[in-house]
Amino acid sequence: MNFKVIAKRLLFFVLVVWAASTIVFFIPRLSTRNAIRERFGELARTGGFSPGDVERLIASMNQQFGLDKPLLEQYWQYLNNIIRMDFGYSLSKYPTTVTEVIAQSLPWTIGLLVVTTVLSFAIGTLLGAISAWPKAPGWLRGIATPFILLTGVPPVIMGILLLFFIGFRLQWLPLGGSYSVGLVPNWSWSFFFDLMRHQILPGLALILGSLGGWVLSMRGMGVTIQGEDYVNFAEHKGLSGLTIFRDYYLRNGLLPQVTGLTLALGTVVTSAVVVENLFGLPGIGKALDLAIRANDFPVIYGIVIFITIAIAGMMMLLEFLYPILDPRIRNS
Amino acid sequence: MTTTPMADTEPQAIRQPSNLTLFLRYLRRNKGLAIGVLILIGLTLFTVIGLLTVNPKQAYPLSVALKQPPSLKYPFGTDFYGRNLLVAMVYGMYQTALIGLLAGGIGTAIGVVLGFTSAYFGGWIDATIRTICQILTPIPVLLIQVVVAGSLDKRDVTILTMSIIVAMLAWMGPTLVVRAQVMTMKERQFVSVAKLSGVSDMGIIFKEILPNLLPFIAAAFVGQVFSAVFASFYLAILGLGPLREPLLGNLIWAAQNQGAFFNGWWWWPIIPSCAMILILGALALVNMGLDELANPRVRRTE
Numbered sequence: 299m300n301f302k303v304i305a306k307r308l309l310f311f312v313l314v315v316w317a318a319s320t321i322v323f324f325i326p327r328l329s330t331r332n333a334i335r336e337r338f339g340e341l342a343r344t345g346g347f348s349p350g351d352v353e354r355l356i357a358s359m360n361q362q363f364g365l366d367k368p369l370l371e372q373y374w375q376y377l378n379n380i381i382r383m384d385f386g387y388s389l390s391k392y393p394t395t396v397t398e399v400i401a402q403s404l405p406w407t408i409g410l411l412v413v414t415t416v417l418s419f420a421i422g423t424l425l426g427a428i429s430a431w432p433k434a435p436g437w438l439r440g441i442a443t444p445f446i447l448l449t450g451v452p453p454v455i456m457g458i459l460l461l462f463f464i465g466f467r468l469q470w471l472p473l474g475g476s477y478s479v480g481l482v483p484n485w486s487w488s489f490f491f492d493l494m495r496h497q498i499l500p501g502l503a504l505i506l507g508s509l510g511g512w513v514l515s516m517r518g519m520g521v522t523i524q525g526e527d528y529v530n531f532a533e534h535k536g537l538s539g540l541t542i543f544r545d546y547y548l549r550n551g552l553l554p555q556v557t558g559l560t561l562a563l564g565t566v567v568t569s570a571v572v573v574e575n576l577f578g579l580p581g582i583g584k585a586l587d588l589a590i591r592a593n594d595f596p597v598i599y600g601i602v603i604f605i606t607i608a609i610a611g612m613m614m615l616l617e618f619l620y621p622i623l624d625p626r627i628r629n630s
Numbered sequence: 631m632t633t634t635p636m637a638d639t640e641p642q643a644i645r646q647p648s649n650l651t652l653f654l655r656y657l658r659r660n661k662g663l664a665i666g667v668l669i670l671i672g673l674t675l676f677t678v679i680g681l682l683t684v685n686p687k688q689a690y691p692l693s694v695a696l697k698q699p700p701s702l703k704y705p706f707g708t709d710f711y712g713r714n715l716l717v718a719m720v721y722g723m724y725q726t727a728l729i730g731l732l733a734g735g736i737g738t739a740i741g742v743v744l745g746f747t748s749a750y751f752g753g754w755i756d757a758t759i760r761t762i763c764q765i766l767t768p769i770p771v772l773l774i775q776v777v778v779a780g781s782l783d784k785r786d787v788t789i790l791t792m793s794i795i796v797a798m799l800a801w802m803g804p805t806l807v808v809r810a811q812v813m814t815m816k817e818r819q820f821v822s823v824a825k826l827s828g829v830s831d832m833g834i835i836f837k838e839i840l841p842n843l844l845p846f847i848a849a850a851f852v853g854q855v856f857s858a859v860f861a862s863f864y865l866a867i868l869g870l871g872p873l874r875e876p877l878l879g880n881l882i883w884a885a886q887n888q889g890a891f892f893n894g895w896w897w898w899p900i901i902p903s904c905a906m907i908l909i910l911g912a913l914a915l916v917n918m919g920l921d922e923l924a925n926p927r928v929r930r931t932e
Contacts, residue, residue: 314765317766321769325778450914452910458882459900461891465891473892576867576886590869593780606770
């Protein structure tokens with residue numbers, strides 16, 4: 299890979315982040331809704347400020363958030379802040395910055411997201427390749443079918459079904475939360491197991507909800523490989539079934555699968571956000587939900603931009619993998 | 631010179647079966663499409679019969695007894711707020727269909743226009759449209775929708791605004807699909823022939839290319855309806871939908887908020903979930919079936 303390609307990818311990354319930030323900057327300013335006024339109106343109703351105080355408070359807040367400056371200057375300042383990953387302060391937990399809110403909830407989301415994505419991608423790709431491999435025993439190829447049927451079920455609904463059958467009916471696993479009520483977080487094994495028990499259902503929901511897609515796309519690839527001359531040739535050359543499976547079916551399907559993963563990142567992340575919220579895990583999804591409920595706009599915008607940066611960054615990294623996976627790209 | 635009898639009988643001998651017969655025969659081969667269409671017809675019947683028979687008031691809070699499990703009187707039970715879930719399902723299904731068709735329609739229409747413009751005129755127009763699509767595609771649509779929905783006044787969030795929010799960021803897919811297809815079609819001989827015989831740009835677009843694109847557009851439309859239903863469902867499940875309406879996602883959001891499983895009201899979240907599975911599953915089947923119809927390479931041999 300030469301310098302030009304890397305520069306191009308970097309430019310694309312910057313453009314995506316810039317586009318997302320611009321949309322997030324201008325949309326709220328087109329609306330008539332005033333976040334700060336709403337927030338302090340709420341406080342004034344519950345806390346009993348006098349109207350004059352509230353107005354002065356709003357004015358000073360506007361000044362602090364830079365809302366009294368001309369629009370273009372605000373926009374410039376805003377872009378500068380984003381480069382420094384500074385998304386401002388949370389309105390509902392004032393001295394906390396948005397970056398801190400994100401940092402607190404991020405480990406939960408990353409843990410869940412990485413484990414489930416890797417597992418569902420790996421299992422799905424393997425099952426898909428097996429189901430398209432004529433040499434595989436019938437029962438092994440049959441395993442893929444139920445997962446293909448699940449393709450239409452989004453992870454959230456999978457989560458609700460799992461909650462119903464496993465959590466509610468069988469009562470094998472907890473119905474939500476990150477650890478049992480009454481436990482204090484500590485470094486003991488029993489707490490760790492309790493924590494993991496609470497991650498099983500959301501994890502399963504995410505894996506089962508996305509597995510079918512990987513099976514289906516890999517299977518499609520495998521079916522086209524089936525009839526190719528080079529596979530016939532390899533068979534007549536006397537290569538063992540397993541070698542053909544590994545070096546022809548899996549190897550050839552890998553690049554399109556990784557491309558698929560690159561394109562699906564947005565969906566993968568949003569699914570995780572919504573599922574997390576369904577199970578009440580304290581990740582990014584919960585932070586977003588709390589911010590929506592509290593009209594905490596800086597946090598909403600910060601999370602949106604942060605996730606976009608993360609997705610665009612991951613896409614860029616995955617694209618750097620292409621030359622490793624495909625010699626044709628490497629050599630051209 | 632007499633007319634040969636052959637000319638009279640020949641057209642009858644190779645009479646084509648009617649289009650309907652052909653379609654039904656095709657459905658027998660393309661089972662996914664058939665099942666998908668059947669489920670969609672079933673859901674439509676449920677909604678239409680429901681709309682004609684039930685009392686619309688019962689889809690809204692405090693109209694019936696609270697928290698009743700499914701029974702003969704309330705086949706789907708009632709929820710914490712006193713909504714009859716059967717009626718709520720009928721209206722939720724209707725509203726979901728409305729959002730899906732509206733947003734899917736708008737998204738596809740924009741996509742077709744932009745895709746055509748991009749591929750047909752090429753040059754800097756193509757480059758601009760393609761780059762914009764590529765830049766917008768990785769941005770997670772749901773999150774931008776969250777920003778838009780969050781910036782609206784709660785009272786302004788209705789079925790219509792929700793469709794527009796969903797449609798606004800859903801035209802990139804169809805644009806790229808239509809663009810790619812027009813690009814390949816532009817190079818085909820029948821287009822060159824039409825061009826050489828002096829057919830105008832518009833004539834070529836509407837008379838030569840568009841008819842050949844219809845299966846692709848239909849597949850793109852169903853795909854858009856699928857993602858619109860999906861997107862509006864996710865928005866509603868985050869509590870950004872029109873909260874008063876019995877939208878399927880809203881019902882699940884409310885159920886989760888009230889801890890339906892903790893309290894044993896299992897039917898409340900389960901019933902809208904099952905409805906959603908049927909809708910999304912049917913749309914996915916139809917979408918795959920149409921892809922097969924549109925793309926001969928994927929089409930299985932009989």
